[in-house]
Amino acid sequence: MTLVAGVDSSTQSCKVVVRDAETGRLVREGRAAHPDGTEVHPSHWWSALQSALADAGGLSDVAALSVAGQQHGMVCLDEDGEVVREALLWNDTRSAAAAASLTDELGADTWAARIGLVPVASFTITKLRWLAQHEPANAKRTAAVCLPHDWLTWRLRGTGSLSDLVTDRSDASGTGYFDSVSNEYVPDLLSLALGRSDVVLPQILGPAEWRDGPSRLGSDAGGRRDETVRLGAGAGDNAAAMLGVGGGTDVVVSLGTSGVVTATSEVRATDASGIVAGFADATGRYLPLACTLNAARVLDATARMLGVDLARLSDLALSAKPGAEGVVMVPYLEGERTPNLPDATGALHGLTLTNATPANIARAAVEGMLCGLAVGLDALAEQGADVTGVRLVGGAAVSPAVREIAPMVFGVPVTVPAPDEYVANGAARQAAWTLTGGATPPEWTLADSTRYEAEAVTEIRARYGDAAQRYLSR
Numbered sequence: 083m084t085l086v087a088g089v090d091s092s093t094q095s096c097k098v099v100v101r102d103a104e105t106g107r108l109v110r111e112g113r114a115a116h117p118d119g120t121e122v123h124p125s126h127w128w129s130a131l132q133s134a135l136a137d138a139g140g141l142s143d144v145a146a147l148s149v150a151g152q153q154h155g156m157v158c159l160d161e162d163g164e165v166v167r168e169a170l171l172w173n174d175t176r177s178a179a180a181a182a183s184l185t186d187e188l189g190a191d192t193w194a195a196r197i198g199l200v201p202v203a204s205f206t207i208t209k210l211r212w213l214a215q216h217e218p219a220n221a222k223r224t225a226a227v228c229l230p231h232d233w234l235t236w237r238l239r240g241t242g243s244l245s246d247l248v249t250d251r252s253d254a255s256g257t258g259y260f261d262s263v264s265n266e267y268v269p270d271l272l273s274l275a276l277g278r279s280d281v282v283l284p285q286i287l288g289p290a291e292w293r294d295g296p297s298r299l300g301s302d303a304g305g306r307r308d309e310t311v312r313l314g315a316g317a318g319d320n321a322a323a324m325l326g327v328g329g330g331t332d333v334v335v336s337l338g339t340s341g342v343v344t345a346t347s348e349v350r351a352t353d354a355s356g357i358v359a360g361f362a363d364a365t366g367r368y369l370p371l372a373c374t375l376n377a378a379r380v381l382d383a384t385a386r387m388l389g390v391d392l393a394r395l396s397d398l399a400l401s402a403k404p405g406a407e408g409v410v411m412v413p414y415l416e417g418e419r420t421p422n423l424p425d426a427t428g429a430l431h432g433l434t435l436t437n438a439t440p441a442n443i444a445r446a447a448v449e450g451m452l453c454g455l456a457v458g459l460d461a462l463a464e465q466g467a468d469v470t471g472v473r474l475v476g477g478a479a480v481s482p483a484v485r486e487i488a489p490m491v492f493g494v495p496v497t498v499p500a501p502d503e504y505v506a507n508g509a510a511r512q513a514a515w516t517l518t519g520g521a522t523p524p525e526w527t528l529a530d531s532t533r534y535e536a537e538a539v540t541e542i543r544a545r546y547g548d549a550a551q552r553y554l555s556r
């Protein structure tokens with residue numbers, strides 16, 4: 083049996099799966115936590131990867147590996163390959179003013195037409211503008227810029243040479259200085275942000291391309307003792323999730339740290355409102371995507387606030403009536419990106435002496451988080467996606483309350499594949515693809531799904547829209 087590994091270096095943790103390359107059957111897995119915060123030294127991701135790999139039984143019998151990771155994080159390296167400063171993550175909003183000025187300088191229409199994105203604080207390009215303005219010495223020292231998954235792949239390669247940095251089209255498409263139609267970087271946009279474009283950027287590899295990775299020296303599992311592990315191009319976590327869940331024509335909603343609504347498309351989205359980002363996928367197509375900053379951790383925070391665990395939070399939410407008797411949570415606890423309100427905070431609306439109960443607050447948290455995503459579903463539909471059903475993945479998709487309330491808020495049936503590490507699975511499937519080559523990834527058997535159906539409760543979204551509008555009108 084040939085084994086492949088997939089890594090998900092996400093915001094909160096690093097997960098590794100080792101699977102049978104031919105069938106996709108899970109053989110081993112491991113995980114390790116990442117530190118909190120929106121500014122993280124990449125060395126923490128490296129240590130977590132080492133722990134997660136060890137937890138998953140190591141790589142000595144693994145033929146190929148791909149790394150998927152949280153998108154957009156700015157990793158700056160100097161000419162010796164040293165990290166210049168802590169990486170600014172996708173959910174770090176300090177570059178909001180830089181995003182606004184970059185948007186004004188070219189106009190939202192031009193950004194959307196040229197690269198399919200309108201700058202928001204999440205995107206790497208805005209972080210580079212922030213660096214140039216606020217830390218000019220660090221900007222000057224920067225000789226290469228890459229993303230979290232690129233950096234981990236490069237560390238696994240172990241050459242230390244900046245020219246060995248590689249990435250893939252899906253993650254490059256979230257930088258703000260890559261055109262996923264021509265598949266080329268756009269130096270003038272990089273220069274607009276950083277003041278120069280003479281930095282090394284990772285080479286874009288095709289979906290099944292690979293480079294030599296770490297040595298399998300010491301392996302006693304067959305093969306030559308000097309063989310290396312093949313390293314695939316990797317991918318942004320959302321593109322990898324689509325590959326892992328076998329998205330097909332469904333819209334996928336992921337409830338991790340971020341809330342993501344996405345679909346596969348043959349054309350790049352060009353949404354000048356900025357709600358839908360025109361990313362690329364991990365197979366050569368496109369991945370229109372709407373992303374909120376507030377998903378699973380809204381439930382974490384509400385559970386803390388109510389002094390209960392996540393299982394009890396779910397029970398409480400399901401014990402309340404749809405609409406939570408008028409209690410509405412606008413869940414902008416980390417600021418928000420969709421809509422673009424980086425300085426917003428969360429709010430509870432509609433409290434009265436009778437409805438102020440833990441059950442209604444728990445329900446309002448679940449409904450509010452899902453309503454934030456429903457806005458993304460509408461926007462994806464406007465971009466041409468066929469929203470007739472949703473596939474739900476990510477950490478919070480295991481919550482019974484989330485599963486049962488989602489169809490009431492989204493207004494379409496919701497299918498939940500068996501809980502699994504779909505980002506890491508997608509990375510593993512890409513790794514298997516490096517072994518088979520060809521135009522499409524190997525077909526893997528997908529896990530069974532459970533389907534949830536319910537009448538849409540339109541008043542939930544109506545009340546939420548009214549409460550959220552209070553921010554927009556400020």
Ligand SMILES: Nc1ncnc2c1ncn2[C@@H]1O[C@H](COP(=O)(O)OP(=O)(O)O)[C@@H](O)[C@H]1O
Pocket residue numbers: 092093094095337338339340378379381382392393476477478479480481
């Ligand atoms: N039973 C549950 N109910 C609700 N949320 C859950 C549950 N189990 C895990 N989560 C949440 O899922 C989140 C992690 O999901 P994950 O998709 O791994 O995130 P990320 O990829 O952003 O690191 C955590 O915030 C965690 O609290």
Ligand SMILES: O=C(CO)[C@@H](O)[C@H](O)COP(=O)(O)O
Pocket residue numbers: 092093094151152153154172204256319320338339340341342371373
């Ligand atoms: O910024 C985005 C997508 O544009 C996020 O989806 C990040 O890619 C982080 O993902 P998670 O850690 O929440 O899975």
